[in-house]
Amino acid sequence: MPDLAIIIPSVLNGLTTGALYALVALGLTLIYGVLHIINFAHGALLMVGLYAVYFLNVQLGIDPYVALFIVPPLMFALGYALQRGIIGKASHGRDENILLVTLGLSIVIENLSLFVFKSDTRAIDTPYSFEVVEFLGAFLPLPKVIAFAGALVTAALLWLLMSRTDLGKAIRALAKEPKGAKLVGINAEHVFAMSFGLGIACLGVAACLLLPSYYVSPQVGHGFVLIAFTIVVLGGMGSFVGALIGGLIIGVVEALGGLFLGESLGQIGIFLIFILVLISRPTGLLGHKV
Amino acid sequence: MRQLALLGLVFAIIGLAPFVISSDFTLNAVIMILYAALVGQAWNILGGYGGQFSFGHAAYFGTGAYTVAVLQVQLGINPWLGLIAGGAMAVLVAAIIGFSTFRYGLRGSYFALVTLAFAEVLRILSNSVPFTGAGVGILIPLDQGPANLQFVTKQGFFWVIWLITLAAFVTVWWIGQSRFGAQLMAVRDNEDAARALGVEAFRVKMGAIMLSGLFSGLAGVFYAQYFLYLDPYIAYGPAVSVESLLVPIIGGLGTLFGPLLGALGLHVISELTREFIGEFPGISLVIYGIILIAMVLFMPRGLAGLASRLRARPFGTRAKAAEGSHA
Numbered sequence: 001m002p003d004l005a006i007i008i009p010s011v012l013n014g015l016t017t018g019a020l021y022a023l024v025a026l027g028l029t030l031i032y033g034v035l036h037i038i039n040f041a042h043g044a045l046l047m048v049g050l051y052a053v054y055f056l057n058v059q060l061g062i063d064p065y066v067a068l069f070i071v072p073p074l075m076f077a078l079g080y081a082l083q084r085g086i087i088g089k090a091s092h093g094r095d096e097n098i099l100l101v102t103l104g105l106s107i108v109i110e111n112l113s114l115f116v117f118k119s120d121t122r123a124i125d126t127p128y129s130f131e132v133v134e135f136l137g138a139f140l141p142l143p144k145v146i147a148f149a150g151a152l153v154t155a156a157l158l159w160l161l162m163s164r165t166d167l168g169k170a171i172r173a174l175a176k177e178p179k180g181a182k183l184v185g186i187n188a189e190h191v192f193a194m195s196f197g198l199g200i201a202c203l204g205v206a207a208c209l210l211l212p213s214y215y216v217s218p219q220v221g222h223g224f225v226l227i228a229f230t231i232v233v234l235g236g237m238g239s240f241v242g243a244l245i246g247g248l249i250i251g252v253v254e255a256l257g258g259l260f261l262g263e264s265l266g267q268i269g270i271f272l273i274f275i276l277v278l279i280s281r282p283t284g285l286l287g288h289k290v
Numbered sequence: 291m292r293q294l295a296l297l298g299l300v301f302a303i304i305g306l307a308p309f310v311i312s313s314d315f316t317l318n319a320v321i322m323i324l325y326a327a328l329v330g331q332a333w334n335i336l337g338g339y340g341g342q343f344s345f346g347h348a349a350y351f352g353t354g355a356y357t358v359a360v361l362q363v364q365l366g367i368n369p370w371l372g373l374i375a376g377g378a379m380a381v382l383v384a385a386i387i388g389f390s391t392f393r394y395g396l397r398g399s400y401f402a403l404v405t406l407a408f409a410e411v412l413r414i415l416s417n418s419v420p421f422t423g424a425g426v427g428i429l430i431p432l433d434q435g436p437a438n439l440q441f442v443t444k445q446g447f448f449w450v451i452w453l454i455t456l457a458a459f460v461t462v463w464w465i466g467q468s469r470f471g472a473q474l475m476a477v478r479d480n481e482d483a484a485r486a487l488g489v490e491a492f493r494v495k496m497g498a499i500m501l502s503g504l505f506s507g508l509a510g511v512f513y514a515q516y517f518l519y520l521d522p523y524i525a526y527g528p529a530v531s532v533e534s535l536l537v538p539i540i541g542g543l544g545t546l547f548g549p550l551l552g553a554l555g556l557h558v559i560s561e562l563t564r565e566f567i568g569e570f571p572g573i574s575l576v577i578y579g580i581i582l583i584a585m586v587l588f589m590p591r592g593l594a595g596l597a598s599r600l601r602a603r604p605f606g607t608r609a610k611a612a613e614g615s616h617a
Contacts, residue, residue, distance in 0.1 A: 096341075099402055100535075104582035105579070105583065107575055107578060107579030108579035226407060229403055274404075275408065275411070278403065
């Protein structure tokens with residue numbers, strides 16, 4: 001049994017990773033909560049964001065944290081266009097069709113980047129990449145601490161947007177009562193696309209915060225997508241607070257699983273939680289009509 | 291009955307291939323089309339007729355493939371027995387996945403997610419345990435001879451896949467005719483209404499997932515014997531899961547001949563891709579993805595739907611139901 005001197009840093013590390021997972025999951029839960037669709041292309045779009053941050057840094061020398069003002073708006077536009085141009089048109093009244101289309105999008109995006117960028121793993125070099133912060137006897141990488149704070153700030157901003165702005169009101173109205181919302185003059189297609197765009201913009205933020213302590217490769221989204229699904233399911237579909245807490249839990253589970261079971265088996269813990277949660281809380285999960 | 295006659299005719303014509311085709315290259319193409327049709331028909335049983343969209347059919351495929359390979363390499367068990375064992379193991383995995391999801395009423399997106407997660411768990415497991423050869427993969431030793439389910443010429447492999455695929459198609463024909471099939475389609479079209487009429491949805495869906503798993507597993511066994519090499523990514527990776535659902539979606543969901551049309555269409559497309567774009571990693575999957583999106587956007591009833599629209603009469607049993615739900 002490893003003693004506390006190993007477990008505490010591991011838990012803290014898990015919390016910082018978990019905050020990033022939460023950020024990815026926030027976008028997913030927003031999209032699910034409003035559009036009632038599961039976006040299978042979420043991981044692939046995160047990868048697009050990571051490449052954007054990477055090339056801004058390598059080609060133009062833009063710091064990833066400065067890219068926070070560039071990448072999320074671009075991702076927002078991409079998400080808006082995808083929903084308006086492809087995903088929204090595909091349903092033909094069946095949710096399964098949306099599943100298939102987002103699956104198709106993820107396949108296209110991932111393999112196109114595999115074709116263009118090859119399967120190389122790339123990382124960026126920043127002056128602060130190896131800075132550490134000491135906390136409770138643990139040495140945490142500075143970028144991860146910043147990411148942790150950034151994730152919390154983003155969640156708070158998102159909450160403000162949803163509760164205080166007209167757009168937020170329209171989104172919530174459409175999520176609760178689509179027919180009624182349309183009757184009072186809410187442009188459903190536009191608001192759906194705005195929600196999808198916001199969800200994808202979250203991925204842009206996640207990409208900026210993630211890259212200084214992580215890497216990018218065409219398959220990088222893979223690892224995140226099931227984790228994000230797990231968090232969303234764990235926290236309750238459509239719930240922001242749930243996504244945040246779920247993210248932190250999963251981060252810690254992964255860190256401890258890696259500590260006790262080794263890297264490759266440690267991942268299994270996440271999938272098992274996922275399967276268990278999905279099949280053991282059916283009423284909560286099927287609260288929304290699927 | 292007319293459908294069965296047509297089915298017999300189609301397979302009889304395909305069965306002429308080894309007699310009229312002399313080049314190994316072309317016969318290999320026919321074998322791969324039959325194989326794709328098998329993988330697609332397996333998915334079609336659950337997805338097309340049952341309406342349960344699985345994103346993790348690799349779980350059954352990989353289990354069949356690994357069973358025959360591991361039994362041979364680790365225990366020296368004959369692959370013909372491995373064929374049966376592989377099918378049985380795939381059915382077992384299907385039963386476990388089906389039980390744990392249908393028992394709790396998971397449908398739609400949730401079902402898709404859980405099946406994907408199961409396939410991932412199996413992929414990670416096969417990557418970690420020693421007897422599957424872990425990440426290095428497992429190599430079935432070359433020992434050609436009909437007794438070893440390895441053939442010197444392509445003809446032998448052709449007859450194996452021809453038979454298994456025929457069995458899958460006859461099974462699906464039977465589903466289209468039988469009480470079980472009618473119940474399955476009723477569950478697909480409206481589960482609550484079907485239950486109200488006394489259909490035991492859980493049992494019907496269990497039957498569908500196990501049949502589906504069986505043929506997926508047999509396809510996996512064939513794959514292992516044909517290529518003699520497996521690794522976790524080939525067996526349990528997303529490529530198989532995607533191919534499984536793409537074939538019937540292209541061909542026509544919930545139709546008897548859809549998977550065959552889809553397999554043919556997919557083969558033509560991937561050959562054309564190779565011809566015009568060349569061999570690059572990932573490019574064929576890009577094309578698959580684009581086709582998937584385009585099919586859902588513009589032709590949700592697949593090639594069979596197109597054929598029936600041209601002939602102005604239903605090609606398969608799904609046609610009417612599909613018209614209703616896409617209206």
